[in-house]
Amino acid sequence: MKKRDDKFAVVVAHPDDEILGCGATIAKFAKQGSKVNILIVSEGITSRDKFRDIKKRHNQILKLTAKATAATTAFDASGKIDLDACAEQFKWLREAGCHGLAVGGSTGEGHTLDSEEFAKLLERALKEAGADLPIIAGIIVNSTQEAIKRGKLAKSIGADALQVTPVHYLFRPDDDSMISHFQELAERTGLPIIIYNVVPWTYLSPSLLCRILREVPNVIGVKQSAGDMKLLADLLAQSQAEDLIFTAADALLYPSFQLGAKGAIAALLAACPHHCVKLWNASKNAEHQEALVLHNQLLRVWNATEHDLLPACVKYIQKLQGCPNSYPRKPMPYPNESIQHSIKIALANAGIDIR
Numbered sequence: 001m002k003k004r005d006d007k008f009a010v011v012v013a014h015p016d017d018e019i020l021g022c023g024a025t026i027a028k029f030a031k032q033g034s035k036v037n038i039l040i041v042s043e044g045i046t047s048r049d050k051f052r053d054i055k056k057r058h059n060q061i062l063k064l065t066a067k068a069t070a071a072t073t074a075f076d077a078s079g080k081i082d083l084d085a086c087a088e089q090f091k092w093l094r095e096a097g098c099h100g101l102a103v104g105g106s107t108g109e110g111h112t113l114d115s116e117e118f119a120k121l122l123e124r125a126l127k128e129a130g131a132d133l134p135i136i137a138g139i140i141v142n143s144t145q146e147a148i149k150r151g152k153l154a155k156s157i158g159a160d161a162l163q164v165t166p167v168h169y170l171f172r173p174d175d176d177s178m179i180s181h182f183q184e185l186a187e188r189t190g191l192p193i194i195i196y197n198v199v200p201w202t203y204l205s206p207s208l209l210c211r212i213l214r215e216v217p218n219v220i221g222v223k224q225s226a227g228d229m230k231l232l233a234d235l236l237a238q239s240q241a242e243d244l245i246f247t248a249a250d251a252l253l254y255p256s257f258q259l260g261a262k263g264a265i266a267a268l269l270a271a272c273p274h275h276c277v278k279l280w281n282a283s284k285n286a287e288h289q290e291a292l293v294l295h296n297q298l299l300r301v302w303n304a305t306e307h308d309l310l311p312a313c314v315k316y317i318q319k320l321q322g323c324p325n326s327y328p329r330k331p332m333p334y335p336n337e338s339i340q341h342s343i344k345i346a347l348a349n350a351g352i353d354i355r
Helices: 019-022 023-031 054-063 083-095 115-129 144-157 175-189 207-213 229-238 252-258 265-273 274-282 288-304 308-322 337-349
Strands: 008-012 035-040 067-072 100-103 135-139 161-164 193-197 219-224 242-246
Touching: 008 023, 023 035, 067 274, 067 308, 083 115, 083 265, 100 115, 100 207, 100 337, 115 135, 135 144, 144 161, 144 175, 175 193, 175 207, 175 265, 175 288, 175 337, 193 207, 193 337, 207 219, 207 265, 229 242, 229 252, 242 252, 252 265, 252 274, 252 288, 265 288, 265 308, 288 337, 308 337
Parallel strands: 008 035, 067 100, 100 135, 135 161, 161 193, 193 219, 219 242
Antiparallel strands: none
16 A cells, blocks of 8 residues: 555544544554544543542642651540640641641541541641641541541541541441442542551452552542551552552551652651651661661650550650640550550650650
8 A cells, every 4th residue: 555644633532442443444544654643632530530630639649748647636534625735736746847647547536536526626737737737637437428428527627638447347348339438438528538548357458459549539548557568568569659658557667668658647656756757857868777776766665555555655655745644535544554664665765855
């Protein structure tokens, strides 16, 4: 066939069936030497996200990086939320150099908060944070309906993003239902979502997490909890560069950073924020000798805590550094004298000043 100098433009809505439908014609023209240009008007699934704003989403991703601490929620001895004590803690964490506050998560005993308490806590966090510190609202509930309700409330108050566990009571939805859970939450709230992968019997595999990240545009990242570094490594290997993969492996923050985690949202950041900030900076600057020293110091503190009483232990550690004393919500007990003694020794060995 004689070569032709014709030029053709193929304009399609999506890069899939519209192109395949005229594939034979495109091949015919290309084979005879014509130049064929294809203009794709939209990129597919994310074009159908009615909340999508490229500039806004980019800014959100830039803000929600590095060191976002899992703040505690202060309660008095009777179990009433103490918003003034919460505010003092938020200020202390901000001044320590944390990049964001995650409130109402597991360290914040979010599973014990009713909607009114959740709203007041968010309002106070936003007031103390100022304009430059993103606030991530924790959602730990048992149904899509309740997650949407909390998510809409968080959005109305001004939260920057949601940190959402899979439904956490005994029964596990199948994978498609899990995706639908996050899809509906994203569509109904319009807020960026970080999946908090922590619940043992609904723990999401790296492949499922990556599927959600690809299929649900407003899901922007994962907080990968538990101490299994293989799962974190697999998730980092399978995810894409724009995905925000945070570590919550408190004992292994330094290795997590070296594997490529974008940062941490962790209880240890609330307990020892100054050391954790130094660890992040040392890791990013390839100051590995200093980072290893900090890692070992923080590991001693972590090992001194009773993990079943983690929120209570973090509050005690904060108190030793000058934050107002506060209590866990019952039935969780306050750390006993033995635990307190171990924590004090670990803090002293880490070079953390206590009062």
